[in-house]
Amino acid sequence: MRYVHVSASGKINPALYVGPVRPDGYHDLDIFFESLDIFDEIEAKIARSGPVALQLKGDAEGVPADSTNLAVRAAELLRERYNVEQSAELIITKRIPVAGGMAGGSANAAGALLACNELWELGLSQQELMDIGADIGADVPFCLLGSLARGAGKGEKLHSIQPGNMHFWVLVTFDDGLSTPAVFTKLDELRAERGEDSDQALAKAKARADQLEALLSEQDTAKPAQLMTNQLQEAALALRPDLAAAVETISEFGLVTILSGSGPTIGILGEDYDSANAIAGHVRHLLPDATVRRANGPAAGAHLRHAE
Numbered sequence: 001m002r003y004v005h006v007s008a009s010g011k012i013n014p015a016l017y018v019g020p021v022r023p024d025g026y027h028d029l030d031i032f033f034e035s036l037d038i039f040d041e042i043e044a045k046i047a048r049s050g051p052v053a054l055q056l057k058g059d060a061e062g063v064p065a066d067s068t069n070l071a072v073r074a075a076e077l078l079r080e081r082y083n084v085e086q087s088a089e090l091i092i093t094k095r096i097p098v099a100g101g102m103a104g105g106s107a108n109a110a111g112a113l114l115a116c117n118e119l120w121e122l123g124l125s126q127q128e129l130m131d132i133g134a135d136i137g138a139d140v141p142f143c144l145l146g147s148l149a150r151g152a153g154k155g156e157k158l159h160s161i162q163p164g165n166m167h168f169w170v171l172v173t174f175d176d177g178l179s180t181p182a183v184f185t186k187l188d189e190l191r192a193e194r195g196e197d198s199d200q201a202l203a204k205a206k207a208r209a210d211q212l213e214a215l216l217s218e219q220d221t222a223k224p225a226q227l228m229t230n231q232l233q234e235a236a237l238a239l240r241p242d243l244a245a246a247v248e249t250i251s252e253f254g255l256v257t258i259l260s261g262s263g264p265t266i267g268i269l270g271e272d273y274d275s276a277n278a279i280a281g282h283v284r285h286l287l288p289d290a291t292v293r294r295a296n297g298p299a300a301g302a303h304l305r306h307a308e
């Protein structure tokens, strides 16, 4: 192959429960993922040799264009594991908000794995790519799988959930991102101050999470919305007073919010297409400084658009 084009979707987390920190620095999670129809485009061109190169386009402010970029790391890991002599030039067009809790970097890594698997004709299965992706980041396996899923471990032990309906989301995004490790550390601190046991926090959430899983496969969208919880939210709000103020404003208006991942993106689930559009209009008035957009899910995970 000479050229491969892949689209890779961002995600929201309909629920996220956090357990104890593990020896590898990750936390055990019970996490729900939903792909949204906001896509980054990953193009890969064949190069004869040298390190994998990267060019960024679109809304890429704050994204590294060097070897620390997750897409470059993913492509280099694939090369190393499978002794690939050829190299690649990656071109990524960013649309997923950066550092927003929507897995933008992980989606790019997933897209790079899928694109380079085709470009270098490695013939790896989705599961093999997901296993390699887990070594790059906790969200990368889901970004390959897509749609709707629940994850255990650090979020990489996934099973798919059959979606019962489409979800019409309103997303509130902010210019300033949040650091994922900082949010997890803040939650550990808040729990330590309260003497709260993280093992128990995860175990206690299981029944509610099981109920959410069952409801997500039913047609009704109002009931699952009532069970959506993110245990990272209090930590994210503690770190970001502006985010706490935005959540309060939306809640006072009578809408239920859910933080995506470690934030700061906030999701609001509309009952249908029209009500989601109406909610987006209201929230734009409530928060004139934030960016409000619509997104629908579940969408496909990283997928091939073109290869030649």
Ligand code: C5P
Pocket: 025, 026, 027, 028, 029, 106, 136, 137, 138, 139, 153, 154, 155, 180, 181, 184
């Ligand atoms: O895997 P990823 O690079 O996306 O994770 C970023 C950071 O978020 C990790 O280094 C860790 O500090 C935190 N994290 C965690 N537990 C998880 C996922 C992420 O503590 N399950």
